[in-house]
Amino acid sequence: MPIIAAMLNVDALQTLKPLNTAADEEVATEVPVALTVNGISQAVMLATPADLEEFALGFGLAEGWFTSRRDLLDIEVQPQPQGLELALTVTAACDQRLKARRRTLAGRTGCGLCGVDSLAELAAVRPQPVLPPRLAGDALDRALAALPAAQVLNARCGGLHGAAWCQADGELLLAREDIGRHNALDKLTGALARRDADTRGGFVLMSSRASYELVHKTAMAGIGLLACMSAPSSLAIATARGLGLELWAFVRAGRATRYA
Template identity: 50%
Template sequence: MTGGAVRTTALAIGPDGPERVGHHLPEEVPVALSYDGTTHAVMLASPTDLEDFALGFSLSEGIVEAPGQIGRIERVDHPEGIEMRMWLAPGLGARLMVRRRAMAGPVGCGLCGIDSLREAARPLPPLPPGGLRLGADDVGRAMAALARAQPLHDATRAMHAAGFWTQAEGLVAAREDVGRHNALDKLTGALARAGRDASGGAVVVTSRVSIELIQKAVLARAPVLIAVSAPTSRAVAAAEATGLTLIARARGAGFDIHTHPDRIELTEVPHDA
């Protein structure tokens, strides 16, 4: 396998004694994101779909508001890693320098190196109420569709994925990465490059839900976020405040709705105890 995974061997210890086995391991590469010749962030990421990643990161971080505000994206490979060079529309570079912050850190941290704690609680545009309605069965269908679209995870058992699902189209797009934040940025970039946002369906992720994933989903205009694992309390509060329907622990036919259950059609809703 090439692109995102490498072949290696390990000594497996089992009931029949040690044996040499082969594995595919996910690649983890430093990816520098630079604007107008200045590095803004260095993230550890999978070296796949990096143009989607660069665009999605730029949108979710508020560096640009539309794909057309990036004039060009160029990949440059270095011995130490990969640089994604972007050139901004006139005027945006000066604004970026005002709010520039360092973000070098491990894939598990979305706020590493942050200069201002205010960025952790940055205001988010509220989502319009109503709109999308999903059936309870749709939640399981969306998760099952994403599970079938993870070739790197199937090979390595060590990748995250983010997907976009609609009732009419099924799984529209999916992206994988060693970092859950990176996977969602890649998905956002892929949708933007296709000329659409996530307002007509649900974003589906294979991870726990932290505040950063809520921020990225809301900025992608997704009305529903479905996750296989649990959310943090801060994530639930942010989802409630912005009008996002947050569904967690989605496994098989079961799931928890933490916020705004009106978008999910249920046969009966119990009263609070």
């Protein structure tokens, strides 16, 4: 499922000249990304155009579109006047599931439950309870210290969230970035799914606050612990407790607060 960057003519960062200075600066790119499945529109998100194949896979798994990465047969990136289209080809069984449960999202980088039509739909995709890993005593500190170096794009321009996959001892193995925290996590879980990674023994570290969506996406990926650098919401805490997912927030050097 190759993606050829030259086809896109869109980079993850753009060089612009601010109005009050003569110096050029790099800023994060934000473009509408439409996801279609077998020709039918399913979602439109605002995202940074990098790691799009992993984003599509991770998003589809989190939304319950796919039961595994093997449901996704192909991705074609199609530039459009307004943004980019990710044209997904899926198995016949997956296509039938989606037709039975059609959902259209209007995504935003800071969105909550965008496009959910009813409260019943909110509970339609329910993660299985997950078992948290047993962390080493300094695991969160070690992962936190490694995150800045893993956020290559953010180091150049700022404004990008990071999602990192870490071992139980805190070693950071993989990271993805996006202007939207949800997208960054989708890219990370998509990358893990492509690698058939065993997600039971590690945890996710996010540079953002802990929202319900991040808890849900983490659990859907079979990961038992989410750590975030900023505050949690009440729904994130309640969801994590209901799923048995371990939730840490306000992760700083030398301190962290456990909420679930």
